[in-house]
Amino acid sequence: MLFNQLVPPTNRLLDFLPISDYRRLILKCESVEQMPNDVLNNAGDKILHVYFPTQCIISLMKHIDVDKGLEVGMIGNEGMLGSTLLLGVDTSPFTAVIQQAGITLRMPTKTFTYELEQSVVFQKLIKRYAKVLFSQLVQNAACTRFHVVESRLARLLLMIRDRSQSQCFHITQETLAQKLGVRRVGVTKAACTLQHKMLISYSRGDIVIQDNAGLEALSCSCYQTDNETYSRIFHG
Amino acid sequence: MLFNQLVPPTNRLLDFLPISDYRRLILKCESVEQMPNDVLNNAGDKILHVYFPTQCIISLMKHIDVDKGLEVGMIGNEGMLGSTLLLGVDTSPFTAVIQQAGITLRMPTKTFTYELEQSVVFQKLIKRYAKVLFSQLVQNAACTRFHVVESRLARLLLMIRDRSQSQCFHITQETLAQKLGVRRVGVTKAACTLQHKMLISYSRGDIVIQDNAGLEALSCSCYQTDNETYSRIFHG
DNA sequence: ATTTTTACGTACGCTAACGTACAGACATAT
DNA sequence: ATATGTCTGTACGTTAGCGTACGTAAAAAT
Numbered sequence: 001m002l003f004n005q006l007v008p009p010t011n012r013l014l015d016f017l018p019i020s021d022y023r024r025l026i027l028k029c030e031s032v033e034q035m036p037n038d039v040l041n042n043a044g045d046k047i048l049h050v051y052f053p054t055q056c057i058i059s060l061m062k063h064i065d066v067d068k069g070l071e072v073g074m075i076g077n078e079g080m081l082g083s084t085l086l087l088g089v090d091t092s093p094f095t096a097v098i099q100q101a102g103i104t105l106r107m108p109t110k111t112f113t114y115e116l117e118q119s120v121v122f123q124k125l126i127k128r129y130a131k132v133l134f135s136q137l138v139q140n141a142a143c144t145r146f147h148v149v150e151s152r153l154a155r156l157l158l159m160i161r162d163r164s165q166s167q168c169f170h171i172t173q174e175t176l177a178q179k180l181g182v183r184r185v186g187v188t189k190a191a192c193t194l195q196h197k198m199l200i201s202y203s204r205g206d207i208v209i210q211d212n213a214g215l216e217a218l219s220c221s222c223y224q225t226d227n228e229t230y231s232r233i234f235h236g
Numbered sequence: 237m238l239f240n241q242l243v244p245p246t247n248r249l250l251d252f253l254p255i256s257d258y259r260r261l262i263l264k265c266e267s268v269e270q271m272p273n274d275v276l277n278n279a280g281d282k283i284l285h286v287y288f289p290t291q292c293i294i295s296l297m298k299h300i301d302v303d304k305g306l307e308v309g310m311i312g313n314e315g316m317l318g319s320t321l322l323l324g325v326d327t328s329p330f331t332a333v334i335q336q337a338g339i340t341l342r343m344p345t346k347t348f349t350y351e352l353e354q355s356v357v358f359q360k361l362i363k364r365y366a367k368v369l370f371s372q373l374v375q376n377a378a379c380t381r382f383h384v385v386e387s388r389l390a391r392l393l394l395m396i397r398d399r400s401q402s403q404c405f406h407i408t409q410e411t412l413a414q415k416l417g418v419r420r421v422g423v424t425k426a427a428c429t430l431q432h433k434m435l436i437s438y439s440r441g442d443i444v445i446q447d448n449a450g451l452e453a454l455s456c457s458c459y460q461t462d463n464e465t466y467s468r469i470f471h472g
Numbered sequence: 473a474t475t476t477t478t479a480c481g482t483a484c485g486c487t488a489a490c491g492t493a494c495a496g497a498c499a500t501a502t
Numbered sequence: 503a504t505a506t507g508t509c510t511g512t513a514c515g516t517t518a519g520c521g522t523a524c525g526t527a528a529a530a531a532t
Contacts, residue, residue: 145381146300204478385489
């Protein structure tokens, strides 16, 4: 977990902005320390704030029945929560939960929508990220349908690695199971396989990724696809 | 199939517009007759036109491997294809295929984005629909994960009914299977059950819905949820 | 030091859906 | 009239994941 403290507390999405915009916007944000399982937005509720994560991770969950839920998106410091406000509707289609503790930069919805109107460059940036999120969603829907738990778990771990910018992080099998929409036992089985293959080590929620290349090889192509989509939209 | 000809060839999304906007926009559209399996957009390709269906239905497909695909959205005359252009990226994250033949109103991408900038009311309308599509996507992802084929098939048939505005329509089990992301045999089994329950009748692709209430009762709650979302965003 | 809670591992019968193969019924083309 | 292709129904062994239950070990609380 020490790694996290080496990561500068910035949001890479905001970092794309010209310095003048950056400074103005950052001043309108409040720095908030978030704890795991904090709910930032319930599905259907009004969106009061948008959030730019720095070292923390936000999980977008869709619950369809009691105890039946699925993670439909994950937001680290490469993105933001609330980009759907672009579409002029201020209710959220999913529940946003803090997965990894850390600082978020929080901005009131009103300020956000005001700034979107003011700054074309800001609006363009957020639009791009919304597109990334949209694509991620589509990819994840198909992935969930067709790929086996083992590959999906591998992909999920890689996504957490990227967003926590560390080879080690804390997450229980129960939580992983909720994200994947499978039983906890299903995660145990898959995680044991990964462990036997020396790709990860795992003890009471403390995960260390031992073999990045191996894990990527075992994960489904969706991991790669998501990354390429991000690059294409932001850099090319 | 006769029913279809009784449906006036309009697009209900455009119908929301004030008459002046409506007239201007409709003049910039070309009326195009579409045939089943026409591909309007391949995933990843540039979007050259947007489409407002009148009586026809457009299916949004995400393919993840050869022969592994899933329908992630369905567009009838309540919506449009191309709303993601709002986000300023002109590539499509999914493949758009004609499912039911009919007339679409086609507009070049350039015209569409120009009009979005010109007309605030038009932009608001399209934003709302984009939000509907987004919500539909999220709902469908979770539905696909948790609900059984029989319920999902029932829901799919109801969605087609609503969009074709008819109790009878033509679609083969093979096509239904592709949408649901299951084997054709899986659809056969589910369809037989529906038939034995006297909810539908089915012969070589010709489907007649016999019992609307019964079919809705057997379908998963996602059908109702989608409809409520649409109502809330457009009328609530 | 003892109890309680949290997290993980294993086990077992069950079910939905898979992959594949084949046959019959109907439609269309020759 | 015959052949070919399309669509649907059935059948069978296989498998991934489910639901549930129980045991164990570490951590935390008493």
